[in-house]
Amino acid sequence: MTQTTAAVRATGLVKRYGSGDSRVVALAGVDVEFRRGEFTAIMGPSGSGKSTLMHCVAGLDQADEGTVWIGDTELTGLRDTALTHLRRDRVGFVFQAFNLLPTLTALENITLPFDLAGRRHDQDTVRKVIAALNLQSRLHHRPSQLSGGQQQRVACARALVTRPEVVFADEPTGALDSSASAELLGFLRRSVDALGRTVVMVTHEPTAAAYADRVLFLKDGHLVGELRAPDAGSVLERMKSFEKAAA
Ligand SMILES: Nc1ncnc2c1ncn2[C@@H]1O[C@H](COP(=O)(O)OP(=O)(O)OP(=O)(O)O)[C@@H](O)[C@H]1O
Secondary structure: OOOOOEEEEEEEEEEEOOOOOOOOOEEEEEEEEEEOOOEEEEEEEOOOOOOHHHHHOOOOOOOEEEEEEEEEEEEOOOHHHHHHHHHHHHHHEOOOOOOOOOOOOOHHHHOHHHHHHHHOOOHHHHHHHHHHHOOOHHOOOOOOOOOOHHHHHHHHHHHOOOOOOOOEEEOOOOOOHHHHHHHHHHHHHHHHHHHOOOEEEEEOOOHOOOOOOOEEEEOOOEEEEEOOOOEEEHHHHHHHHHHHHHH
């Protein structure tokens, strides 16, 4: 099936872990769409399935049921090599733990996706991303010589240099202090507004979700709500209303 407006789309996603008494239904039939040029935050209580959803739609994990498309490519049924290429060439990832290679400099980490793909560095984009993230003076440092905020900006640069169709960020500010968080979120926001990127971010923090265009709420493996043009107050209210409904 062909679809053109969504950067990512999934229907009927079910993911179960374990069996018998220890069986957990992490995703209980999720339909979701992430439009191009939009910043979406995914929120919900601990264990509600946020990371599982992100991993399944990003091709890092496979759902037991359902279908995922990135652009016009259906992930289900892709062979391992094709999936690896898709993740490398068309998707960017930012994780809470930065995941930089410790022996490489910041610049080498940033350009790693080109080296892994055996492609020439897109110098123009590399320069622009480095400038946007204000990393010019740190390019020859190794990760251990950088602050957490700087390491996460390097990770962000690495996620963006290939100009991916979608950037998935899993708790990207989880290990940062509030000013480094604000800097990083501001950058993700600008990458959507100025560069037209599509960002999907899992977060626990209403203040972080407020940078998004919309917030999706997950509970017990179900999508239970959506908020457009969020601010921290409205996100918090909505989270509380789900907690109340569960009480
Ligand atoms: N590899 C796994 N094996 C068994 N159960 C798992 C596994 N991964 C996740 N789960 C379970 O699936 C459910 C959803 O987990 P998931 O990590 O997606 O939630 P989350 O909303 O991201 O949580 P958190 O906010 O705490 O990170 C949880 O009950 C979790 O314990």
